[in-house]
Amino acid sequence: MENTDAMVPEIGGQSADGQKPRAPKNRNKHYKLFGKDYRLYDTLIGLAFIAPALVLGAIFVIAPMVISLSYAFTDATMQTLNAVHWNNFYNFGRAFTDPKMWNALGNTCLFVVIAVPLQLAIALGLALLLNKDVKGNTFFRWAYFCPVMLSLAVTSFLWMNMLNEQDGLFNGLLTAMGLPAQRFLDDPKQAMVIIVIASVWQGAGYQMLIFLSGLKNIEPALYEAASLDGANKFQQFIHITLPSILPTTSFILVTMLIGAFRLITQPMIMTPTGLPDVSGREVTTTMSWYIYQQGLTYNDVGFSSAIALIYTVFLATIALTLRKVMDVKN
Amino acid sequence: MEEVMDTENYVPAETAAAAPVQQAVYKKPKNKWTAKKIVARIFLYLWMGVLAVLFLFPVWWMVVNSMKSNTDFVAQLSSLRTFLPGNITEWLTSYINLFTFEGFLSETGSSYMLRAIFNSVIYCGITVFGVLLINSLAAYALSRIRFPGAGVITTLVLLLILVPVETSIVPQVVILTKLGLMTPSTRMIGYVIPSLVSPFYIFMFRSYFVGIPKEIEEAAEIDGAGKFRTFFVMIVPLSKAIFATVAIFTFMGAWNEYVFAQYLFSSRMDLMPLQAFLQMVNDANPKDTAMTMAALTISTIPIAIVYIFCQRYIVEGVSFSGLK
Numbered sequence: 185m186e187n188t189d190a191m192v193p194e195i196g197g198q199s200a201d202g203q204k205p206r207a208p209k210n211r212n213k214h215y216k217l218f219g220k221d222y223r224l225y226d227t228l229i230g231l232a233f234i235a236p237a238l239v240l241g242a243i244f245v246i247a248p249m250v251i252s253l254s255y256a257f258t259d260a261t262m263q264t265l266n267a268v269h270w271n272n273f274y275n276f277g278r279a280f281t282d283p284k285m286w287n288a289l290g291n292t293c294l295f296v297v298i299a300v301p302l303q304l305a306i307a308l309g310l311a312l313l314l315n316k317d318v319k320g321n322t323f324f325r326w327a328y329f330c331p332v333m334l335s336l337a338v339t340s341f342l343w344m345n346m347l348n349e350q351d352g353l354f355n356g357l358l359t360a361m362g363l364p365a366q367r368f369l370d371d372p373k374q375a376m377v378i379i380v381i382a383s384v385w386q387g388a389g390y391q392m393l394i395f396l397s398g399l400k401n402i403e404p405a406l407y408e409a410a411s412l413d414g415a416n417k418f419q420q421f422i423h424i425t426l427p428s429i430l431p432t433t434s435f436i437l438v439t440m441l442i443g444a445f446r447l448i449t450q451p452m453i454m455t456p457t458g459l460p461d462v463s464g465r466e467v468t469t470t471m472s473w474y475i476y477q478q479g480l481t482y483n484d485v486g487f488s489s490a491i492a493l494i495y496t497v498f499l500a501t502i503a504l505t506l507r508k509v510m511d512v513k514n
Numbered sequence: 515m516e517e518v519m520d521t522e523n524y525v526p527a528e529t530a531a532a533a534p535v536q537q538a539v540y541k542k543p544k545n546k547w548t549a550k551k552i553v554a555r556i557f558l559y560l561w562m563g564v565l566a567v568l569f570l571f572p573v574w575w576m577v578v579n580s581m582k583s584n585t586d587f588v589a590q591l592s593s594l595r596t597f598l599p600g601n602i603t604e605w606l607t608s609y610i611n612l613f614t615f616e617g618f619l620s621e622t623g624s625s626y627m628l629r630a631i632f633n634s635v636i637y638c639g640i641t642v643f644g645v646l647l648i649n650s651l652a653a654y655a656l657s658r659i660r661f662p663g664a665g666v667i668t669t670l671v672l673l674l675i676l677v678p679v680e681t682s683i684v685p686q687v688v689i690l691t692k693l694g695l696m697t698p699s700t701r702m703i704g705y706v707i708p709s710l711v712s713p714f715y716i717f718m719f720r721s722y723f724v725g726i727p728k729e730i731e732e733a734a735e736i737d738g739a740g741k742f743r744t745f746f747v748m749i750v751p752l753s754k755a756i757f758a759t760v761a762i763f764t765f766m767g768a769w770n771e772y773v774f775a776q777y778l779f780s781s782r783m784d785l786m787p788l789q790a791f792l793q794m795v796n797d798a799n800p801k802d803t804a805m806t807m808a809a810l811t812i813s814t815i816p817i818a819i820v821y822i823f824c825q826r827y828i829v830e831g832v833s834f835s836g837l838k
Contacts, residue, residue, distance in 0.1 A: 217662050218662075220662070222660060222661060222662060223660065226659050226660050226661055226741075227660075227661040227662065229655075229659060229661075229740070229741040229742070230655045230659035230660070230661030230664065231655075231661060233651040233652060233654060233655035233659065233741075233745075234651070234652045234655040234656065234667065236647075236648045236651065236652070236711075237648050237649060237651070237652035237711050237716065238652070238667070240648065240707070240710050240711040241711045241713070243689060243693075244686065244689065244707070244708040244709075244710075244711065245674060245711060245713065247685070247689055248685035248686055248688075248689060249685075251685040251688055251689065252682075252684075252685050255685070255688070260688075262687070262688070262691070265688060265691060265692060310565070313558075313561075313562055313565075316558070318558065318559075318562070320559075323566075324562050324565075324566055327565075327566035327569055327570050328565065328566065328569050329821075330569060330570055330573050331569055331572070331573060332821075333814055333817050333818045333821050334573070334810075334814055334817075335769070335770035335772070335789060335813070335814070335817065336770065336772060337770070337772040337789045337792055338789075338792070338810045338813055338814055341792055341793075341796050341806065341810055342572055342573075342576050342807075342810055343572070344796070345796070345803050345806055345807070346572060346575065348803070351587075351588055351591060351801065351803050352591075353575060353591070353596060356591035356592045356596060357592070357596075359592055360592040360593065385568075385569065385572070389569070393829065397829065448773055449772050449773055452773065453772075453793070472682065475682045475684065476682060476683065476684065476773070476777075478684075479682065479684030479687070480683070480684060480687060480777055485684060485688060488682070488684050489684065489685070492682050492684070
């Protein structure tokens with residue numbers, strides 16, 4: 185804040201003195217554009233204020249979309265960015281017949297279908313527990329929230345080390361109890377389950393917090409009236425709690441879905457090989473990771489853009505369907 | 515901690531004032547403690563305790579095992595001592611190892627861990643400062659200054675928030691390459707610059723500025739203050755809450771960023787931010803799990819501090835994004 189304050193006289197003086205004198209009466213020059221009246225001073229200052237965001241936004245928000253869209257129809261590679269040729273729908277033909285893409289899409293959907301409902305249910309359950317009038321609430325809230333403080337990378341490295349085959353916590357405990365050691369993240373059958381558990385463990389506390397603030401906003405009078413009418417706890421939950429937090433739930437669901445469909449960090453760290461099973465099918469390669477691999481590991485920008493475009497259409501369809509379903513419900 | 519986590523902080527500002535009134539009106543008569551209720555209470559505590567253990571033990575294990583040597587770590591793994599810190603004389607052993615860790619380079623005498631922390635602080639500092647300045651200025655222009663094109667840009671910002679586009683880092687890298695920001699010496703700029711502008715933060719700032727009374731600026735203008743002066747002297751101090759919220763979210767996002775960093779700096783350990791450096795520590799040969807735990811613990815501390823001391827802003831930010 186001190187920095188910005190210090191900048192005031194400098195910037196203010198520069199533009200006000202450079203463009204227009206300081207006195208307010210001189211700021212009143214007007215002009216017309218498309219029949220609308222604007223003040224010249226406002227226009228200059230407004231454009232100056234928005235210019236950095238406009239330039240950076242054009243380069244790093246809009247241009248990536250344009251590039252994704254247009255490069256999908258070309259043979260662009262990272263080395264030949266200056267000699268790009270159209271190859272029409274070749275990349276799309278390749279993508280739709282690429283078993284690895286379908287596999288990655290399948291893996292991502294598997295993760296989403298398991299992790300999202302699980303995390304939603306756990307977060308709501310924790311919020312309901314914390315919403316009770318219990319001594320020590322503060323401690324429990326901190327406890328459930330604690331994993332949220334870990335970044336995705338830290339979470340992944342932590343679980344990876346706990347599940348290490350030789351020097352890991354879980355195998356240490358299993359052997360101490362006389363049980364057979366497990367291969368965990370080296371076992372194609374277990375890896376995705378572990379990624380789900382680690383992700384849900386890390387993320388649930390955050391949604392719990394949102395649910396909790398939703399629950400706190402429910403009028404106590406509603407419960408009062410319901411219990412006078414003889415409704416039991418379960419009926420109160422179904423008829424008061426659930427409808428009251430429906431908007432919160434749909435918001436959480438949408439943000440969680442978007443996040444889950446973008447899964448990349450956890451499998452990338454915990455299973456760097458993508459973990460091929462006996463048939464060579466990589467069981468933890470997700471869609472975001474596959475797009476990343478094609479574009480940055482194999483430098484095939486055209487193909488990568490094509491898959492990204494297909495994935496965007498896929499996600500947009502899901503988002504729109506979801507919005508429709510929720511509109512009907514609300 | 516008790517004070518920071520006060521329940522009132524969880525209630526959005528406007529309901530916070532109303533809450534005590536409701537409680538006063540609907541105060542129930544004191545419950546009688548029947549045997550059934552006591553048993554139910556005990557089970558509730560047991561259940562909440564089990565859940566707390568499930569959520570806490572990995573974090574506890576991480577911190578505790580960072581406080582012993584790797585030899586002790588391996589030796590204690592199969593006993594319950596794996597959940598206890600080591601000898602008090604060895605609490606710092608792994609941390610010392612970490613700060614003298616050389617990774618795949620063997621340039622003795624320099625601490626790559628220290629450098630990674632320094633890099634993270636620099637990247638985060640620039641990102642937070644840039645995000646606050648650029649997006650708040652843009653939002654102020656869109657909400658309070660009349661100029662041609664403002665309406666179109668506002669619509670565009672809203673559109674960009676609503677449309678879910680799979681923005682992978684591949685096109686970002688393409689653009690950075692074309693701009694010459696992917697060379698070994700310009701990568702640091704290339705790492706920071708794409709995240710400086712965010713339609714969502716512009717939207718957040720704009721929603722806040724719209725609520726500030728116009729009279730303040732009109733008075734300032736009559737006094738002869740220009741828009742720059744008005745913004746920095748009057749609007750910014752009035753909007754501390756939204757600046758804090760955006761700063762916190764930006765800081766956490768920048769500090770925790772991993773994928774882009776490990777791609778850009780995989781061959782430049784001296785430029786890595788902390789999250790990417792964790793990979794180097796984790797891959798140490800011979801494997802040193804205790805040292806890895808020390809690295810994980812250190813990289814979590816700043817985020818933990820932010821969560822503990824800035825609860826209010828985080829909850830405000832969360833409930834704001836909920837209103838979207």
